[in-house]
Amino acid sequence: MxxxxxxxxxxxxxxxxxxxxxxxxxxxxxxxxxxxxxxxxxxxxxxxxxxxxxxxxxxxxxxxxxxxxxxxxxxxxxxxxxxxxxxxxxxxxVPGPSLAAVVAEHGALPELSLRVLGAGLAEALEAIHAAGLVHRDLKPSNILLASDGPRVIDFGIARALEGTAITVPGGSLGTPGFMAPEHIRGGIVGPPADVFALGAVLCDAAGLRPFGDAGPAHTLMYRIVHEEPDLTGLPDGLRDLVAACLAKDPAARPTPAQILTWMGLDGAAGPIGEWLPAQATQMVDRYQSDNL
Structure with missing residues (x-):
């Protein structure tokens, strides 16, 4: 702060x-x-x-x-x-750093952390979609990490900003690496687009760039629309789920409820305070003590 x-x-x-x-x-x-x-x-x-x-x-x-x-x-x-x-x-x-900041400072998260992160994001999307909203810009900087789990912020803002100057090429607000193919094409952006972003976020948190690491935004968006993601390095237990989230066809992606079932936590992670690696937990604790 x-x-x-x-x-x-x-x-x-x-x-x-x-x-x-x-x-x-x-x-x-x-x-x-x-x-x-x-x-x-x-x-x-x-x-x-x-x-x-x-x-x-x-x-x-x-x-x-x-x-x-x-x-x-x-x-x-x-x-x-x-x-x-x-x-x-x-x-x-939410007294916690962003997922983007944690990964930048401490690197990729392990599988258990990814599962807790994915389940928390799925619960957040359930609540957002139940209110008739679509986030439209779910990304690591819009996810804050607290000691008791992730929090999604800025839902409802992306739609309001559509058509303003704060957009990607084509007039649609979003972050290229996390935009679904239909979003890039200018089609209907519904709840499945948020599921695509969830899959892309899990890749980012695992240290992966499924559609390439660098290059102009239009190159990245072309790959998202036309190429399959490279999930090499993703934990085996998450690869099928993330591949489904990143499906080109919105109808082929799982719902947030299905993601929760797929994650299969049901308390298996133990106390939620133990969901992050030690160094990341220290960063969260330090952020809380410095910003309250």
Whole structure:
């Protein structure tokens, strides 16, 4: 967490701000505290988007749907104020680093961690889809790792950003390595697209690049649409599942419920606090102590 800058607000709505958590295409993200002392993430919409009437309309619909998303593995939307200047929304704060940061610092996760990660993501997608939403941009930087499991953030935001300047070629928001073939082609982006992204996330967490490691975005997207993934190096127990998630045909991919059954945990992982390797667990613990 970074300290507030001199020109940053000290409060947004009824939430006192304590520091900066980051920034993205949508705007700035702050650590805040409710009047009762609960830590929250406060997302402030940047001016260019706030002035876009189409964005505001879409974001209002998606944010209201996001408020209905429950489940243990999501960061719940707490409050929204689109009438404010600038508009903002507040979500539950997850005191943990992103999956992207953990893998960058400590490398690939072992099979047990991948199974717990996959099961948590599947539970999150069940809750998101049950609210009538599709995440559309599930990726390692949108997954936070807490001591008791993963949390998915920023659901409901991608659809609101469609058609704005924050898009990949073709006008669709997404991250090329995690976009399903139908998303790249400009087709219907439904729940199966999130399942494709889940499979790509598991590959990334295992240290794999199933469609190649480098090159321009359009090259990577071509491979996703036309070539089969290379799953060499993925644990044997996960290879068939990930291959199914990465199927070209959306109808051939498993549902989140089927992924949960396939993972076959049912408490077998032991206490959830032991789900990450020791160094990654220390990183999560350090993040929590430094950011609360």
């Amino acid at each position: 970074e300290p507030l800058r001199p020109d940053d607000p000290q409060a947004i709505g009824r939430y006192r701000l304590a520091g900066r958590l980051g920034s993205g295409g949508m705007g700035e993200v702050f650590l805040g505290y409710s009047p009762g002392g609960r830590a929250v993430a406060v997302k402030v919409i940047r001016a260019g988007l706030a002035a876009d009437a189409q964005f505001r309309d879409r974001f209002a619909r998606e944010a209201e749907a996001a408020r209905r998303v429950g489940g243990f593995h999501t960061a719940q939307v707490v409050e929204i104020n689109l009438a404010a200047d600038p508009p903002w929304l507040v979500t539950a704060y």
